[in-house]
Amino acid sequence: MKKILLFLACFLLLAALACNWLSVPRTEAPAGPPAFIPPTEGLPPVTQPEQAATSTPLPAVTAxxxxxxxxxxxPVPSSVTAPAEAATLAPPLNTGSPYAVILVAQNDSLNVRQAAGTSSTVVEQLPAQATGIHLTGREAAMDGDRWVEIQRSGGGTGWVNAIYLAEYVxxxxxxxxxxxxxxxxxxxxxxxxxxxxxxxxxxxxxxxxxxxxxxxxxxxxxxxxxxxxxxxxxxxxxxxxxxxxxxxxxxxxxxxxxxxxxxxxxxxxxxxxxxxxxxxxxxxxxxxxxxxxxxxxxxxxxxxxxxxxxxxxxxxxxxxxxxxxxxxxxxxxxxxx
The missing domain is CATH 3.10.450 (Nuclear Transport Factor 2; Chain: A,)
Structure with missing residues (x-):
C-alpha cells in the first residue's frame, strides 16, 4: 500500500512540472509578418536614354x-506648294516683257479665271504653246498659289496661276x-x-x-x-x-x-x-x-x-x-x- 501511495505522489509531481514548462512563452518565434525589402533597393540606378541622346548633336536639317x-x-505641277506668304517673296513681275505658257501638256490648256483661285469661273483657255501674254502687274496669293492678272486677248483681264508662265524670249x-x-x-x-x-x-x-x-x-x-x-x-x-x-x-x-x-x-x-x-x-x-x-x-x-x-x-x-x-x-x- 505504501508503494502505491509513493508512486501516485511521484506521478502528481511530474504532472505539475510539465504544466509549468508548457506555460513559458517562446520568444524565438516571430511576433508578426516579415518585413519585405522593396525589390529596387540595392539595385544600381537606371540610365535615362534621353540623357545619352543629348550628347550627340543633330545635323542641320537644311543641309x-x-x-x-x-x-x-x-514636272507638270497641279499647284504651287509654297505657303501663301511666299507670294510676297517671289521674284518681281516684269510687266514690260511678254510672257508664255510653260509646264502644260500638249493636249491641255491653261485656264484663265475671273478672279484668283481655282474656285473662280473660267473665262478663257490659253493653248499650251501660247506666247505674247501681258501682265497687268497685279498679283494675289490664294491657297498657297501665286496668281497674276493678265490682259485677255479679246479685251478685259483674267487671272492665271503664275507657275505656268515664264518670260518669253x-x-x-x-x-x-x-x-x-x-x-x-x-x-x-x-x-x-x-x-x-x-x-x-x-x-x-x-x-x-x-x-x-x-x-x-x-x-x-x-x-x-x-x-x-x-x-x-x-x-x-x-x-x-x-x-x-x-x-x-x-x-x-x-x-x-x-x-x-x-x-x-x-x-x-x-x-x-x-x-x-x-x-x-x-x-x-x-x-x-x-x-x-x-x-x-x-x-x-x-x-x-x-x-x-x-x-x-x-x-x-x-x-x-x-x-x-x-x-x-x-x-x-x-x-x-
Whole structure:
C-alpha cells in the first residue's frame, strides 16, 4: 500500500512540472509578418536614354533637305506648294516683257479665271504653246498659289496661276545673249569647285532647277535654297531605271550626277543653241513639249576617236526672271544599248 501511495505522489509531481514548462512563452518565434525589402533597393540606378541622346548633336536639317521629286518624266505641277506668304517673296513681275505658257501638256490648256483661285469661273483657255501674254502687274496669293492678272486677248483681264508662265524670249534673242554663255561658264565653275552658294545664285528663283538625270527617270526639282546643299547632302535619290542594266539608279547628287556633269565640263565640249546634238542614239531625243517656250543649249562632249560611244550631252534650259537668265532645267543624254 505504501508503494502505491509513493508512486501516485511521484506521478502528481511530474504532472505539475510539465504544466509549468508548457506555460513559458517562446520568444524565438516571430511576433508578426516579415518585413519585405522593396525589390529596387540595392539595385544600381537606371540610365535615362534621353540623357545619352543629348550628347550627340543633330545635323542641320537644311543641309539634307531632299529635292522635290515627281514620278513622271516631266514636272507638270497641279499647284504651287509654297505657303501663301511666299507670294510676297517671289521674284518681281516684269510687266514690260511678254510672257508664255510653260509646264502644260500638249493636249491641255491653261485656264484663265475671273478672279484668283481655282474656285473662280473660267473665262478663257490659253493653248499650251501660247506666247505674247501681258501682265497687268497685279498679283494675289490664294491657297498657297501665286496668281497674276493678265490682259485677255479679246479685251478685259483674267487671272492665271503664275507657275505656268515664264518670260518669253525669242530663240534669236536668246542665242545672241552673251549673258547665257556666261551663265553656263558660271555653272562650270560652280560644279568644278562644288560651290553651293554659287550654284544657288544660278538657279531660277521662279521655278527652280528641273534635273533630268535619266531621260525616262524621275525629275528632281531643286529650289535655290536646296541647290546650296547638293554638294554636301547625303540624301540618296532614286533617279530611275538604267536603260542598260534595268536596275534602279540610286545615289546622292554629288556621288551619282556630279561626275557625269564634270565629265562633260572637263572635256573640250561643244555648245549648240536651240538644237539637240548628240553622238548618235538608239532612241528619239526631244526637248519636252512642256518646255516649248524655254530656250536651251546643247552641251556636247564628243565621243573619243575609236570609241565614239562615250559621248555625252547635257541640255541646259534657261529661263528669264525680271530680264535676267537663270538655269531652269538640265537634261542628260548618253548612248544606250
Amino acid at each position: 539634307t533637305i531632299p529635292p522635290a521629286f515627281t514620278p513622271t518624266p516631266l 525669242s530663240p534669236q534673242t536668246f542665242c545672241a545673249d552673251q549673258r547665257v554663255t556666261a551663265l553656263i561658264d558660271d555653272l562650270d565653275s560652280a560644279l568644278s569647285a562644288s560651290d553651293g552658294e554659287k550654284l544657288s545664285a544660278l538657279v531660277s528663283p521662279a521655278h527652280g532647277l528641273n534635273l533630268h538625270y535619266l531621260r525616262a527617270g524621275t525629275v528632281a526639282n531643286y529650289s535655290p535654297a536646296e541647290a546650296r546643299f547638293v554638294f554636301t547632302s547625303e540624301y540618296v535619290a532614286n533617279w530611275g531605271i538604267h536603260p542598260g542594266s534595268g536596275m534602279d539608279v540610286k545615289g546622292t547628287f554629288h556621288g551619282e550626277v556630279l561626275p557625269t556633269l564634270l565629265d562633260l565640263f572637263n572635256a573640250s565640249y561643244e555648245m549648240h543653241c536651240s538644237d539637240i546634238v548628240t553622238g548618235g542614239t538608239t532612241y528619239i531625243t526631244s526637248w519636252p513639249y512642256e518646255y516649248r517656250n524655254i530656250n536651251f543649249y546643247s552641251l556636247v562632249k564628243p565621243g573619243s576617236p575609236g570609241v565614239e560611244l562615250d559621248w555625252r550631252t547635257w541640255l541646259a534650259g534657261v529661263e528669264y526672271v525680271d530680264g535676267k537668265p537663270y538655269l531652269f532645267a538640265l537634261m542628260h543624254f548618253f548612248w544606250e544599248p
